[in-house]
Amino acid sequence: MAITIPTWLTLFRITTIPVMVAAFYWPHPQGHIITTAVFVMGALTDWLDGWIARRYNMGSAFGAFLDPVADKLAVAVTLFIIVQRHNTVYMALLAAVIVGREITISALREWMAQIGAHGLVKVAALGKIKTIFQMVALGCLLFQEDLFGLPIFLIGQSLLTIAAALTLWSGVDYLRAAWPSMQK
Secondary structure, eight states, X not given: OOOOHHHHHHHHHHHHHHHHHHHHHOOOTTHHHHHHHHHHHXXXXXXXXXXXXXXXXXXXXXXXXXXXXXHHHHHHHHHHHHHHHXXXXXXXXXXXXXXXXXXXXXXXXXXXXXXXXXXXXXXXXHHHHHHHHHXXXXXXXXXXXXXXXXXXXXXXXXXXXXXXXXXXXXXXXXXXXXXXXXXX
C-alpha cells in the first residue's frame, strides 16, 4: 500500500496532537500562542489533505478511514485540555455534546456499513459548517487571551456553543437518515 500525500498530511496532523498538548502545559509566556499555532496548523492540514485528495484524485481507503479518526482525536483532545483549564459545567457540557455526538455518529456509521446502508450517513454540508465553527472556536479557546481589544476566549466560547448546537442538529439529521434502517 502506497501512502498518498493526503494520508501523509493526515498522519502529520495526528503527530501534532501530542505537540499541542505539550505546548498547552508548557509554562512559557508564549505557550498559548504556540499551542494555538500547532492546532491551527493541524486544522489547515485537514483542509489541505481533503483538497489535494479531491483535486488530484489521490483518495485512498486508508486515508478515508484515517482522516475522520484524526479529526475526532484532535477535537476530543483539544476539548479535554480546554475543559481541564476552564473547568466549568458549561464548558464540560459543550465538550460532552460534541464528543458524545462524534462517538454516536461513528458507531452509527460503522453499524450502517455492516448492514450495507453506509451511503445513508454521508458527511453533509451542515457537518462541514459545524467543523468550521468548531475549529475556529477551539483555536480561540486555546489562545484564550484578548487580542486587539477583542475578548477571544468569550468569542471562542460563543462559537463553541454554536458548534455544539450544529453538532446536535447534524447528529439528528444522521439519525433521521438512518432511522428506517434501525427499525428493521
